[in-house]
Amino acid sequence: MPKQVDHDERRRQIGDAVCRVIAARGLDAVSLRHVAAEAGVSMGRVQHYFATKDELLMFAFELISGRVAARFGSIVADDPAKHLRAILLELLPLNAAARAEAPVLAAFLAQAVVEPRLGAPLRQGNTEMVAWLAGMITAVRPGGDPERDAMALLAFVDGLMLQVLIGQVSQEAAVDLVDHQLASVLTCG
Template sequence: MPKQVDHEARRREIGAAVCRVMAARGLDAVSLRHVAAEAGVSMGRVQHYFATKDEMLLFAFRLISDRVADRIGQVWSDDPRTFLRALLLELLPISAAARAEAPVLAAFLAQAVVEPRLAEPLRAGSHEMVAFVAGQIRAVRPEGDAERDALALLAFVDGLMLQVLIGQVDVRTAEELVEHQLSRLFTND
C-alpha cells in the first residue's frame, strides 16, 4: 500500500524551518539550501512545496499569524479592558513563543517595505486587527474615534515590539507602557 503523505503537514514543517532560519540568522539566510538543512529534507522537497523564496516567506508569515491568533484566543476575557491588555501584551516579545516569533515578524515587516507582494497580507491583516481592537475599545468607551485609537494602539505596540527586540526597552517597562497607554485611552469613562 502506498504511503499516505500529509502535504499540508509537510508545508508547515518547511514553513517552521523558514521561521527558525529567519529567527536565528535573519531574512538573508533564508535560502533553499538553509531551509532544507533546517527542515532535514532535500532541496528538491522544499522546491516541491515552494517555488520561490517569497512563497516560503508568505507561508511562514501565515504560520506565525495563525499562532498569534491562537494565543490571542487563549487570553480571551469577557471584560474588554482585560482582554485588550492581554491582546496587546501577546503582540509583544514577552512570552517564549512571542520572543521566538518577533524577530521573524520584524524581518518580514522590513522586507515588506521593499516588496509590495509581501506587504499585501500585512495590510489585510492590519485592517482586520484594527476593526477588532476598535470593537473592544467601543465596548468600554462608546464615544470617540475607536478606529483611530485602535490604529494608534497597534502602531504603538509594533514600535514597542522592535524596541524590546533590540533591548532598548525591557519587558517590565514594556508592560508598564502598555498599562500607561490603556489608562490614557480609558481615562474619560
Template sequence: MPKQVDHAERRRLLAEAVFTVIGTRGYEAVSLRDVAEQAGVSMGAVQHYFPAKHDMLLFALDHMRQRVVARLQSALAALPAPTRRDLIRAATAAMLPVDAPGREEACVNIAFFSAATVTPEFADKLRSGYERILTVSVANFREAAQLGELREGIDPDREAPALYFLTQGLVGPILIGLYTPDEALALVEAQLDRVFR
C-alpha cells in the first residue's frame, strides 16, 4: 500500500524551511533549491507544491500569520482569569521578537515588508494582516473601556493602534540589539500603565 502523504504538512514544512533560510541567510538567499536543501527534500518535491518561488513565498507569508496566531492563542490560554490588560499585554509580547520563534518571525516579516514595496500581492497580504490585528486590538480596547478598565479620557480607537505601532516600531531595535527584549517589554508596560487604571 503506498504511503499516505500529508500535503498540508509538507507545505508547512517547506514554509518553515523558507523561514530558516531567511533567518540565517537573508531574503535574497531564498530559492527553490535552497529551500529544498534546508528541508531535506529534492528540488522536484518543492516544485510539486510550488511551481515558482513567488508561489512558495506567498504560502510562507500565509503560514507565518497562522504560526503567530497559534503562538498567541497558546499564550492567552495559559493566562488564568485574564483581564483585558493581561490579554493585550500577552498579545503585544507575542508580536515582539523576545524569544526564538518571535525573532524568526520578525526577521521573516521584515524581509516580506521589504519585498512588499515592489510586490503588490505581498503588500495586499501584509495590509490585510494589519487590518485584522487592528480590528481585534480596537475591540479589546473598547471592551476594556466598557468594563471601566481604561483611565479617564482614553480613546480606545486611538490607543489600540498607538500600542500596536509602538510594538511594531520596537521590532527592529530589538533585532539589532539597541533594546533588549526586557527593555522593550518595559516600554510596552509603561504604555499600558498610562492607558489602564
C-alpha cells in the first residue's frame, strides 16, 4: 500500500524552515539550499512544493501571519480595555512564540518597502487591525477620534517591537510603555 503523504503538513514544515532561516540570518539568506538544509529535506522536495523563492516567501509570510492571528483569537479578557492591552502586548516579542516570530515579521515589514506583493497584504492586515482597535477604543471611551488613536497605537507598538528586538528597550519597559500609551489614549479622547 502506498504511503499517504500529507502535502499541507510538508508545505508547513518547509514554511517553518523558511521562518527559522529568516529569524536566524534574514531574508537575504533564504535560498532553496538553505531552506532544504534547515527542513532536513532535499532541494528537490522544496522545489516540488514551491516553484520560486517568491512563492516560498509568500507562503512563509501567510503561515506566520496566520499564527499571529490565531494567537489574537485565543485572547480572552473580561473587558474591552484588558482585551485591547492583551492584543497590543501580543504584538511585542514578550513570549516564546512572539519572540520567534518577531524577527521574521520585522524582516517582512522591511522587505515590504520594496516588494509590492508583500506590501498589499500588510496594508490590508493593518487596515483590519486599525478598525478592530478603533472599535475596542470606542467600547472603552466613546468620542474622540478612535481611528486616529488606533493608528497611533499600532504604529507605536510596531516601533516598540523593533526596539525590543534590538535590545534598546527591555521587555519590562515595553510593557510599561504600552500601559502608559494605552492609558493616555483611553482617558484623553
